[in-house]
Structures are given as structure tokens and as C-alpha cells.
Amino acid sequence: MSRLASFGQNLYTGRVSFDFVGRRMLWYTMSGVIVLAAATGLLVREPNPGIEFKGGVEFNVSIAPTDTNVEVVRDATIDSGVDVGDPLVTTSGNEAVLVQTQPLEQAEADQVAAALEEAGASDVSQERIGPTFGAQILNKALLGLAVFLGLVVLFIWAYFREWKMSVAALVALAHDVLITVGIYAWSGFEVSPATVTGFLTILGFSLYDTVVVFDKVRENTRAYSTNLSRTYAEQANLAVNQTLVRSINTTVAALLPVLALLVVGTVVLGTGPLKDLALALFVGMAAGMYSSIFIATPLAVHLKEQEAGVKSQAQRVAARRARESAQPEPEPEPVAATADGADARPAKQAAGRNQPQRKPRAQRGGSSRRSRR
Amino acid sequence: MATKATTRPGRTLAVLGGVIAILLGLVVLGGDWAPRLGLDLQGGTRITLQARTADGEDPTTDELAEAQEIISSRVNGSGVSAAEVSTRGGDQIIVEIPGEQRSDIVKQIGRTAQLRFRLVWSGPAPGQQTQQPPQQPPSQGGGGNNNQGDNQGDGQGANPGNGQGSGQGNNRGVSGWMLPADDTGPEGGPGDQPTEEPTPTDQPASDTPVSEMSVEEMLQTTLNRAPPTEYAGDYTRLTAEFTAFTCPEGDDAAAQVDDQPGEALITCDRDGLKYLLSPAVIEGTSLTDASAGLPQATPQWVVNLELDGEGSDVFSTVTRGLVNTQQLFAIVLDGQVLSAPEVTSPITNGQAQISGGFTQETATDLANSLQYGALPLTFDESGVTLAGPTLAKSQLAAGVLAGLIGLALVVVYCMFYYRGLGLVVIASLAVAGFITYELVLLLGASVGFTLTLPGIAGLIVAVGITADSFIVFFERLRDEVREGKSLRLAVEAGWRRARLTILAADAVSLLAAVVLYIFAIDEIRGFAFALGLTTAIDVLVVFFFTKPLVSVLARTKFFGQGHPMSGLDARHLGIEGRRVSELAHGARRPARVPR
Numbered sequence: 001m002s003r004l005a006s007f008g009q010n011l012y013t014g015r016v017s018f019d020f021v022g023r024r025m026l027w028y029t030m031s032g033v034i035v036l037a038a039a040t041g042l043l044v045r046e047p048n049p050g051i052e053f054k055g056g057v058e059f060n061v062s063i064a065p066t067d068t069n070v071e072v073v074r075d076a077t078i079d080s081g082v083d084v085g086d087p088l089v090t091t092s093g094n095e096a097v098l099v100q101t102q103p104l105e106q107a108e109a110d111q112v113a114a115a116l117e118e119a120g121a122s123d124v125s126q127e128r129i130g131p132t133f134g135a136q137i138l139n140k141a142l143l144g145l146a147v148f149l150g151l152v153v154l155f156i157w158a159y160f161r162e163w164k165m166s167v168a169a170l171v172a173l174a175h176d177v178l179i180t181v182g183i184y185a186w187s188g189f190e191v192s193p194a195t196v197t198g199f200l201t202i203l204g205f206s207l208y209d210t211v212v213v214f215d216k217v218r219e220n221t222r223a224y225s226t227n228l229s230r231t232y233a234e235q236a237n238l239a240v241n242q243t244l245v246r247s248i249n250t251t252v253a254a255l256l257p258v259l260a261l262l263v264v265g266t267v268v269l270g271t272g273p274l275k276d277l278a279l280a281l282f283v284g285m286a287a288g289m290y291s292s293i294f295i296a297t298p299l300a301v302h303l304k305e306q307e308a309g310v311k312s313q314a315q316r317v318a319a320r321r322a323r324e325s326a327q328p329e330p331e332p333e334p335v336a337a338t339a340d341g342a343d344a345r346p347a348k349q350a351a352g353r354n355q356p357q358r359k360p361r362a363q364r365g366g367s368s369r370r371s372r373r
Numbered sequence: 374m375a376t377k378a379t380t381r382p383g384r385t386l387a388v389l390g391g392v393i394a395i396l397l398g399l400v401v402l403g404g405d406w407a408p409r410l411g412l413d414l415q416g417g418t419r420i421t422l423q424a425r426t427a428d429g430e431d432p433t434t435d436e437l438a439e440a441q442e443i444i445s446s447r448v449n450g451s452g453v454s455a456a457e458v459s460t461r462g463g464d465q466i467i468v469e470i471p472g473e474q475r476s477d478i479v480k481q482i483g484r485t486a487q488l489r490f491r492l493v494w495s496g497p498a499p500g501q502q503t504q505q506p507p508q509q510p511p512s513q514g515g516g517g518n519n520n521q522g523d524n525q526g527d528g529q530g531a532n533p534g535n536g537q538g539s540g541q542g543n544n545r546g547v548s549g550w551m552l553p554a555d556d557t558g559p560e561g562g563p564g565d566q567p568t569e570e571p572t573p574t575d576q577p578a579s580d581t582p583v584s585e586m587s588v589e590e591m592l593q594t595t596l597n598r599a600p601p602t603e604y605a606g607d608y609t610r611l612t613a614e615f616t617a618f619t620c621p622e623g624d625d626a627a628a629q630v631d632d633q634p635g636e637a638l639i640t641c642d643r644d645g646l647k648y649l650l651s652p653a654v655i656e657g658t659s660l661t662d663a664s665a666g667l668p669q670a671t672p673q674w675v676v677n678l679e680l681d682g683e684g685s686d687v688f689s690t691v692t693r694g695l696v697n698t699q700q701l702f703a704i705v706l707d708g709q710v711l712s713a714p715e716v717t718s719p720i721t722n723g724q725a726q727i728s729g730g731f732t733q734e735t736a737t738d739l740a741n742s743l744q745y746g747a748l749p750l751t752f753d754e755s756g757v758t759l760a761g762p763t764l765a766k767s768q769l770a771a772g773v774l775a776g777l778i779g780l781a782l783v784v785v786y787c788m789f790y791y792r793g794l795g796l797v798v799i800a801s802l803a804v805a806g807f808i809t810y811e812l813v814l815l816l817g818a819s820v821g822f823t824l825t826l827p828g829i830a831g832l833i834v835a836v837g838i839t840a841d842s843f844i845v846f847f848e849r850l851r852d853e854v855r856e857g858k859s860l861r862l863a864v865e866a867g868w869r870r871a872r873l874t875i876l877a878a879d880a881v882s883l884l885a886a887v888v889l890y891i892f893a894i895d896e897i898r899g900f901a902f903a904l905g906l907t908t909a910i911d912v913l914v915v916f917f918f919t920k921p922l923v924s925v926l927a928r929t930k931f932f933g934q935g936h937p938m939s940g941l942d943a944r945h946l947g948i949e950g951r952r953v954s955e956l957a958h959g960a961r962r963p964a965r966v967p968r
Contacts, residue, residue, distance in 0.1 A: 012855050052756075052894075062763035095767050106479045106757060113759075123763035125416075126476075133423065133755035137894050140462075144892025151884060159877060194827060197889060197897040201834075201904070204885025208878045212845065215874050246848040249790065253844060254837030256786060257779030261833055264775035269768065273827045273897065274775065281834060 011241045018244070021237035024298035031175055031295055038182020045185045050192035050276075051100055053138060055131030057109050059099040060271070061116050062123040065091035069120070073097045076119035082108040093270025097121075103131055141196040148203055149173075156207070160214060168300035169210045172291040176206040180284040187279060194273035198280025205254070205281070206288035209247065213292045216243045217300070224313060231314040236301045240293050251289040258282045382921030389917040393804070396811040408810075409817035411825030411899065412758070414772070416765040418470040421756035421895065422483045431463050436749040441466055446745040447482045457821070461895055466752065474759045483754045485707045486742035488657035488678075489634060490725075492595045492691065493701040493713055494608075495615055495649035580606035584635045584652055588687060591651040592694040611637050611649060620645040632708035642710035643730070650703055650710075654691055659684025663743035665736035668726075674736035676743070678725045685723030693719040706739075707751070758896075772829035779833045783840050791847060792940035793932060797922055798843050805839050805914045809907055816906075827896065831903025838882060838904075839911045843919055845878070846871040850923070851941075860941060864927045868920050875915055882908040 010016035020027070051058040059077075063069050074089045077099050085102035092098045104112070106128065113124040152173065156166040180202055184195065216239040224232045258281045265274030304310050400406075412419050424432045424440070432440075437460050444466055445458040456470045468482060581603040586594070594600040600608040620641035630640045634653040641647050662679040680688055691702055695716040703713040704727050712729040731739070780802070788795035809832065816822035849871035853863035886905030893901050926932040935942040 012852060060761070060764050062761060062767075093767075096764065106476050106754075109757075110476050123761035125761040125764040126757070126759045128757040130423075130753055130755040132753065133421070136423065136755070140892055140894065144888060147892065148885070148888045151888060155881065155884060193894045193897050194900075197827070197893050197900055200889050200892070201885060201900075204881055207885075208841075208881050211877050211881060212874055215877065219870075242852070243848075246844060249844045249848065250841040252786060253783055253840040254834075256782035257776075257833045257836045260779035260782060261775045261830055264771050264778065268771045268774065272768065273900075274771065274830055277827065277830050277897075277900065 007245075011244050014238050014241065017237065017241050019237060020240045020293055021233045021298050021301050024302060027294040027298055031291070035175060035178045035182070038179045038186070041182040041184075041186035045188060047185055048188055048190050050190040050195075051127055052129050052133070052193050053135075053191065055103050055129050055133065057101045057104050057112070057129075058127045059101075059109075059113060059116060060092065060125040060127075061097045061099060061121045062095065062125075063097055063121045065094065065097050065270075070097055072119050073099060073116060073121070076115045077101065077112055080112045080115035082111050084112060091270065093266075093268050095268070096270070098271055104128065137193055137196075141193070141200070144200055145203075148200060152203065152207055159211070160218070164303040165214055165218075165300045167303060168296045169207065169214070171299055172210055172288075172296035173203060173206050175291045175295055176202060176284055176287040179287045180280055183283045184280060189276060189279055190271070192273065192276045194276040195280050198277045198284065201277075201281060202284025202288060205285050206291065209251070209288045209292035210296045212250070213240060213243050213247065213297055214300070216240075217297060225309055228313075228317050228320045231317045232304060232310045233301045233314070234317075236297055236304075240297050244293070247289050247293060251285060254285055255282060258285065382924035385917050385921040386925070389804075389913070392913075392917075393808060393811070396808065396815065400811050400814050403814065403818040405814055405818055408813045409821070409823045410765075410769065411823040411828065412469055412471060412760050412765075413826045413896070414765050414769040414824065414829075415471060416474070416760045416762040417472050418468075418475045419756075419758040419760075420468040420479055420483070420754065422466045422468070422752040423755040424464045424466070424750040425753055426750065432750050434463075437463065437466070440748045440750050440752070443745050443748055444468065444482050447741060448478065450741050450745065451478045451481060453478065465755075465895075467895060474761065476757065476759055479754060479757055481738040481742055483752045484739075484742045485748045485751050486657065486739075486745075487632060487707050487747040487751075488660065488743060489632070489653040489705045490655035490688070490691070491638060491650035491653050491703050491705055492591050492695075493648055493703050494594055494598075494637070494651055495612065496701060496703075496713060497646040497648070579603055582607045583611065583637050586652065588654050588690060591654060592691060594651065595700050596694065596698060611639070615639050615647070615649040618647055620647050630708035632705065638705065638708070640705065640708055640710060642713065648703060648710055648713065650705065653705075654702075655680065655684050655687050657743070657747040659687075660743060660746075663740045665731075665733065665740040667733070673728055674731040674733050675726050675728045676731065676736050676740050678727065678743070680723035680725065682723070685721065688723060688725065689719055689721035692716045692721075768826050772826050772833075776829060776833045776836075779836055783836055787840065787843075790940075792938050793936065794847055794923075794940040797919060797926065798840060800922065801843055801914050801919045802836065802839060804918050805907070805910050808910050808913070809835075812906060812910070822902070823899070825896070825899035828899030828903045831900040832907060834900075835904060835907030835911070839907060839914070841878065842875045842911050842915045845874050846915065846919065846923070847940075849874075854941070860933055860935065861927045864924055868923075872916070872920075876912070879908050879912050 007016065061073055063073065070089055070091060074087065077084055077087045077089065082104060084104065088098075088100040090098045099112075099116070101112070109126055109128055113126055116124045149170075153166060153170065156169050157163070160166060160169075177199060180199060184191070189195070217236045220235040220239040220242075221232055224230070224235050227235075230238065258278050261274050262278035262282055265272065265276075265278050269275065305314070422444070424437065426432055441458055441460050445456075448456045448458060448468055448470075453470055453473065453475055455472075456468060458466065458468050461467050579602050583594075583600065583604050586600070586604060590601055590604070594604070594608070599605075618639050630638065632638060632640070634656055637652055638650045639647065640650065659680045660678055661681050662677075664677050665674060666677050667674055695702060696719050697717065699715055701713040701715055704711045704725075711727050727739075784795070784799055784802070787798040791798060813822065813824060817824075846868065850863050850867035853867040853870075854860060858866060883905055886901050886908060889901035890898055890905060930936070932939045932941055
């Protein structure tokens with residue numbers, strides 16, 4: 001652990017650094033492949049809509065889920081005297097057998113339940129969903145998604161005050177949702193309202209991760225234009241590295257309880273909201289952490305680098321480095337200071353924080369005027 | 374600022390302690406120590422009714438509230454105790470019956486019970502009619518009706534005279550659907566009025582919608598098999614529509630009909646026979662009472678209706694007009710023709726009776742539905758969940774198990790990684806957990822919040838989110854130490870930076886929870902609620918417990934001097950050449966303070 005901790009220290013000072021921002025093409029490609037692979041799941045594996053979406057009756061039959069009992073339950077359902085269509089009978093967890101039938105009238109459903117109890121079930125629960133209800137739930141979910149996205153855009157805009165970061169955060173969001181939806185499709189889990197809720201929730205969580213990382217990026221790059229020790233991209237990359245341990249820790253801490261939900265929901269219950277929610281959340285949270293580091297930040301930098309100010313600062317940094325490498329003696333201090341002084345520099349400037357932010361624009365304006373002449 | 378904050382952690386902790394104590398006091402007053410469980414965790418019945426309006430718009434709040442009240446009365450009227458009827462999302466009514474599996478009341482409580490009396494303009498030939506109209510009027514007649522008998526003559530005499538035979542040609546097209554009684558009335562009508570031939574030129578004048586007919590005019594239309602001239606255009610359209618109409622198979626045939634009181638209605642009875650009906654002459658709102666009964670010497674259950682004064686007047690006009698004409702009026706319930714009796718004697722005392730294949734149960738159900746009034750809205754019975762006790766028990770057990778495992782995993786991870794600070798995490802989680810439990814109890818007692826399986830899932834997921842905040846703070850704190858601050862300064866500086874991040878992240882979570890709460894379907898709503906609740910509690914705990922606690926601990930020797938097990942030792946943080954209690958050599962104290 002202490003090795004991990006000093007690893008954290010090294011990440012923090014930049015002694016150890018992963019090039020998240022610079023190798024963005026690699027990450028973009030990787031994500032593209034993952035998203036494609038996940039999305040294939042949507043096409044290859046037909047989504048398995050739960051009873052809530054397709055309508056019908058689901059009986060949760062409390063009976064030991066043995067093969068014999070599955071047959072017993074199937075026979076009892078078919079012989080109940082009700083036209084149940086072609087019932088789908090499956091085991092669920094370690095305590096129940098599930099039966100799904102076509103839509104039935106309440107009296108018919110009660111008749112089936114009675115037949116099942118007669119066949120040895122200690123208890124029969126039923127969920128009867130009208131066929132139009134599922135469509136409504138889906139509509140509601142889509143509406144929720146739209147509203148949520150709108151609010152998220154507003155939030156990001158209000159918080160970061162910059163469309164580039166907003167776009168990057170949204171792309172990361174879409175990335176996470178696609179991966180989650182795709183992997184969910186691959187899993188063959190039922191798509192229930194709990195699933196949809198899970199999808200909506202990961203929108204929030206994905207954003208949370210991005211907020212944490214972007215916060216640090218913003219802090220590091222606050223005075224980038226007057227700080228020639230690092231380019232904007234390098235500052236951003238340092239930010240990601242500095243928050244890496246935190247990102248990993250928060251994600252692990254968040255994933256552990258979800259994992260517990262997923263395992264218990266799958267093994268013990270076998271069906272129901274726990275496992276649907278948990279799978280969506282688990283994949284979504286993991287993807288959220290990944291995308292905040294590998295997609296959101298590189299993309300934000302990518303977009304930001306199109307700015308003249310960022311470009312000229314990068315040129316100045318490059319020029320300065322060229323000078324330094326030509327005559328390495330004059331600046332031993334900043335190199336040594338990087339460890340604990342990297343922040344001492346911006347800190348010095350922090351006193352007049354507003355000024356440096358205005359300055360680049362002035363410079364930009366000046367330089368463009370000059371170039372026009 | 375910084376110095377103030379460092380000197381006051383004790384006071385802040387005391388404030389939180391006070392808040393917890395007050396909540397605890399309230400819980401004690403409430404006297405309930407176990408949370409209210411949702412239906413999925415204790416078993417029970419949940420019925421979701423979805424309002425359907427003619428124009429697809431959301432119903433008004435008033436309509437929904439009225440419907441809620443009526444459904445509530447119906448549920449109570451059917452002998453269910455402790456049921457809860459609530460409205461959701463502006464267009465749903467949810468009936469929850471904890472602990473009982475009552476599928477039997479499903480049909481009855483959601484029925485609109487919109488009862489209307491209409492006149493039959495076109496209907497099945499008498500031979501096809503399977504209901505027994507002749508049985509009915511005698512029992513409707515009751516006492517004291519006979520004296521009205523002499524009025525019949527007037528009514529009947531007047532009606533054919535007024536009958537205008539326009540649009541007759543079109544009517545002929547559907548004459549197959551008309552009652553044979555046609556022959557007398559209408560035959561006379563057109564014969565008397567050959568002047569009606571130039572109908573086409575009258576077209577504009579004959580285009581008044583039938584919805585503007587008076588009761589008398591509707592009656593004339595029934596008796597003449599043709600409307601007064603000014604309605605001919607609309608009537609022709611209706612008859613064409615009627616000819617084209619086919620009744621769907623099955624019991625729910627009438628459910629597809631849009632039953633508007635002011636409009637003519639084309640619909641079916643339970644046997645799949647179709648009717649063209651006049652706009653409503655009497656509405657269900659005129660009912661003063663409804664009861665099930667078994668008339669003497671008949672094996673068939675009926676529902677007895679009592680009409681108020683205005684309803685009685687209209688009813689007597691109608692029955693007087695129809696008496697002995699073999700023409701029918703129809704009793705329409707929720708757009709379906711319940712019965713279409715002939716009238717053998719006029720009824721003036723406002724007592725009507727519906728027969729039509731009732732059993733004791735169906736008659737009682739209908740009477741109960743009618744008695745509390747018609748719902749102002751049509752409801753689709755969109756979902757019925759019956760949770761058995763076994764399933765409920767195993768779901769509760771699974772939820773608790775998942776919670777314990779999840780909590781244990783997080784605690785172990787934090788102890789492993791943060792050592793001494795891990796204890797702070799555990800203490801903070803314990804405080805957050807305690808406050809959450811208190812609030813769940815209080816919300817249960819005050820606003821009826823129930824803990825469902827998704828709610829438990831939300832609480833479990835929240836463990837991670839809450840731990841996130843601590844981690845953000847601790848990592849910030851360590852960053853500050855790495856930057857060269859002493860621990861005590863780092864706590865304050867790290868906090869100032871962490872708190873913005875924590876607030877932003879919690880704001881996102883809270884936003885997510887609120888939106889989820891609004892858009893989630895009911896069963897999952899508990900998840901969003903739990904998420905939102907715990908996020909708010911997280912902010913409270915981090916600000917008023919974790920931060921001050923760390924401030925206090927930073928002064929202790931164990932943490933402040935960076936004991937190897939504290940999680941804040943120099944080696945653990947990876948800093949070299951100084952103790953965490955000291956400032957780094959290069960660090961300039963004042964430089965950091967302004968932030």
C-alpha cells in the first residue's frame with residue numbers, strides 16, 4: 001500500500017506520468033473499438049425486454065428451482081384451464097421459478113396462480129402489466145433522458161463556463177452510455193424499468209467523474225499562458241495524473257457496494273431490480289472513470305488546442321525549452337522546483353489571478369492585429 | 374478565516390450532535406423503530422391506474438384528485454383496510470394495499486362507472502337482441518306510474534308530426550340495422566313531406582350537429598327513425614359511420630369507444646351488437662343511489678338506480694315518449710351498452726333498474742362503483758402487482774445482505790488504504806447511516822415514505838458516493854501535505870479546495886436524483902429518493918462531521934505527528950526529508966493562505 005501511496009506522490013509531482021493527453025489517438029481508437037464491440041451486442045443479442053415493457057403476466061413462484069419443479073410449474077401453468085399462450089418458465093436465483101405469460105385478465109391470472117399453488121408452490125406473486133403501460137414507461141424514460149441531458153448541458157456550461165469542456169463531457173457521457181447499454185445487451189439480462197433507471201443514474205455518475213477531473217484541469221491551467229514550464233496539454237495531463245489515485249479510489253469505493261448488489265441480486269434473487277440496476281451501474285461507473293481520464297480530458301485539450309492563445313503558449317514553451325536545452329545552466333531552479341515548486345509558481349501568480357486570464361486574450365488580440373499588418 | 378475554522382471544529386461537531394439528538398427525539402416521539410416497508414418487501418397489492426383522456430392531454434389536477442377520492446371510497450367500500458390511494462405523475466392513480474393480496478377488487482375500483490342513458494337511433498333487429506328488454510320495464514315501472522299512461526298519446530302524436538324526413542335516402546341505406554318499428558313512424562314521415570325532395574339545397578341549413586338536439590328532438594329522431602331537418606347532414610354522416618362500424622370480438626369491445634356525453638355514440642353491447650345512440654339524455658351525475666338487488670320471482674340480479682329530480686323529469690319524458698313504441702333507450706356504462714330495454718309504461722318516480730346477466734357479485738360490484746359516483750376520467754388498469762410474503766421476505770433478506778456486504782467491502786478497502794483515516798471514514802459512514810435511518814423513520818411517519826427494494830439499492834449505492842466525498846477530501850489533504858504544508862495547514866487548505874469539488878459532485882448527484890425521481894416509474898422511485906436523501910446527508914456529514922473531526926485529529930499526536938498507522942505518515946504519503954507536522958523548506962506559508 002505504501003508503494004501505491006508513493007506511486008501517488010510520484011504521479012502528483014509528475015515524476016511518474018502517464019501520457020493520457022498526448023496519446024489521445026490511441027485512447028480514441030481504443031474507446032471506438034470498445035464502443036463498437038459493445039454496440040454490436042445491441043444488434044447481435046436481441047434486447048430482452050422485461051414484463052414491464054412487453055406486457056403480460058409474470059408469476060414469481062416460490063418453489064425450489066429444480067429441473068423437476070420447472071416442469072411441474074410449466075405443466076401446472078398450461079393445465080390451469082387458462083389460455084396462457086406459450087409460457088416462459090425459468091429458474092430465478094435459488095428460491096423461485098418464474099413464469100411469464102401473455103396478457104391475461106385478472107381472473108385468469110388468479111386462476112393460474114391458484115393452479116400453481118396447488119402444484120406445490122408455497123406462495124405465488126404476480127405482476128400483471130397492461131400492454132400499453134410498457135410503452136408509456138419507455139416514453140417516460142426517454143423524456144427523462146432528454147430532460148436530463150438538457151440539465152446536464154446546462155450544469156456543465158454553468159460550472160465550466162466553456163463549451164469545449166462541455167462538449168468533451170458530453171462525448172464522454174455518450175461513450176459511457178453506449179458501452180453500458182451494449183454490455184447490458186451482451187449480458188442478456190432483462191431490460192426492466194430498473195435498467196432504465198440505472199442508465200439514467202450513470203449519466204450522473206459519469207458526469208461526477210468528469211467534474212472531479214476537470215476541476216483539477218481547470219485549477220492547473222488557470223494561469224497557463226504565463227507559465228512557460230508546461231504547455232496547456234501538459235498541465236492537463238498532469239491534472240489527470242494527479243487525480244488518478246483519487247479517481248481509482250473513488251471508483252473502487254463506489255463500485256464495491258454495487259458489486260455486492262450485483263452478486264446478491266443475481267445469485268440470491270435471480271431476478272428483479274437489484275441485479276438490473278447493479279449491472280447498469282457497475283458498467284456505467286467503470287466506464288465513467290475510464291472516460292473521464294481517457295476521453296473527456298484528451299478531448300477537451302484537443303478542442304482547447306485549437307485556440308490561438310493555447311497554440312501560442314505551446315510555441316513559447318517549446319521555444320523556451322529549446323533555449324534551455326541549448327544552455328541548460330541558467331534554469332536549474334524550475335526543474336528542481338517542479339517537485340514541490342510546480343505549484344509554487346502558479347501560486348505566486350495566484351495573487352493576481354484575474355490578470356493572467358485576461359492577458360492571453362489581450363495578447364491574442366495584439367498578435368492578430370500584428371499579423372494583419 | 375483559516376484560524377477561525379481551525380479553532381471551531383468542536384463547536385461544529387456539537388451542532389451536528391444536537392441535530393442528531395433532535396432527530397432522535399422526534400423518532401422517539403414517533404415511537405416507530407422499524408422503517409415502513411414497501412409492498413415488495415412486506416407483500417401486498419399494488420394497482421396502477423392510468424388516466425386516459427379523449428384528447429390525449431394530461432388530466433387536470435382537480436379531475437385526478439376527484440378520481441382519487443372516488444377510488445379511495447370504492448376501495449374502502451369493498452372492505453379493504455389500510456389501503457393507500459395516491460396520485461402519481463399527473464396521470465396515474467396508485468392503490469396500495471399492504472399485506473393483502475386482493476386481486477378481486479381490481480376491476481371494480483378502476484371502472485369509470487360513467488353511466489349514461491341514451492336513446493337508440495339505430496340498433497340490432499329485435500330478433501338479434503339477446504337481452505331481455507320486456508322483462509325489464511315491468512320492474513322499472515314500480516308503483517304510481519300508471520297514471521302517467523294517458524300522456525303517451527300526446528307524446529306520440531306530436532312526435533311524428535314534427536318528424537322531418539330529410540336525409541331519408543341515406544337512412545335507408547342502413548335500414549337493415551333499424552328496428553322494424555321503422556315501418557310505422559318513418560314511413561309516414563317522408564310520405565307526408567314530399568317537399569323534402571330538394572334536400573341538397575337545404576344542405577347548409579341541415580348541417581346542425583346532432584349534439585345540439587334537445588331531448589324532445591332526440592326522442593323524435595328515435596320515433597321517426599329520422600332527425601328534424603336541420604340535423605339531417607350530421608345524422609347522415611352518423612348513419613354512414615354506423616354502417617361501416619363493426620364490433621370487435623371479445624368483452625372489451627366497448628373500451629375503444631370515446632364516450633362523450635354531448636355527442637352521439639356508436640357502440641356495442643356485450644354480445645357484440647352495434648347501436649347508434651343519441652347524445653346522453655341522462656347522466657350518471659343524476660344518480661342518487663345505486664344498489665344490487667334480486668327482484669322477487671326472478672333469478673336475475675339487477676342494479677337498482679335512483680335518479681335525482683332533474684333526472685327523474687327527463688326520464689319520465691323519455692319513457693312516456695317511448696312507451697309501447699318498441700323503440701329502445703339504452704343504459705350505457707363506460708361506453709358499453711349494458712341493456713337496451715323497451716318501455717312498457719312510463720317511469721316518473723326516478724327509479725330505474727339495470728338487468729343484463731348479472732350475478733350477485735357483478736351486480737354488487739357495479740352498484741359499489743356507481744354509488745361513489747363516476748370517475749371524471751377513464752382509467753386503464755395498467756399494472757397489478759401481487760407480492761406474496763415469501764418473495765417479499767427473500768427480497769428484504771437479499772437487500773439487507775447486499776447492504777452488509779457492500780458496507781463491509783468499503784470499510785475494508787478504506788482501512789486498507791487509509792489506515793487511521795479509515796476510522797474517520799467508518800465513523801463518518803456510521804454517522805451518515807444513523808442520520809439516514811432516523812430520516813427514513815421520520816419520513817415514514819410524516820409523509821408515508823416506504824422503503825422498497827430499489828430504495829435499499831439506492832442506500833447501498835450511496836455508501837460508495839458518500840465514501841467518495843471522504844476520499845476527495847483525503848486526497849486533497851495529502852496533496853497539500855505533498856506540496857509542503859504541515860498537516861494542520863494541509864487540513865484547512867485541502868478542505869477549502871475539496872469542498873468545492875464535493876459540492877459540485879453532490880450537486881450532480883442530487884440533480885440526477887431529482888430528475889430520476891420525477892421520471893422514474895413508481896416502483897423504482899425509491900431508488901432516486903434514497904440517492905437524493907443520502908446525497909444531502911453526505912454534504913451534511915462531510916461539512917459538519919468529517920472535516921471537523923479531521924481538524925481535531927490533526928492536533929493529536931497519532932495523526933498530527935504522522936504515526937505509521939495513521940495513514941498520514943511521511944512514508945505512506947511518499948514525501949521525504951520531513952515529518953508531516955512540519956512545513957517543507959521551500960514552502961512559503963503566506964503564499965497559500967489567500968486561496
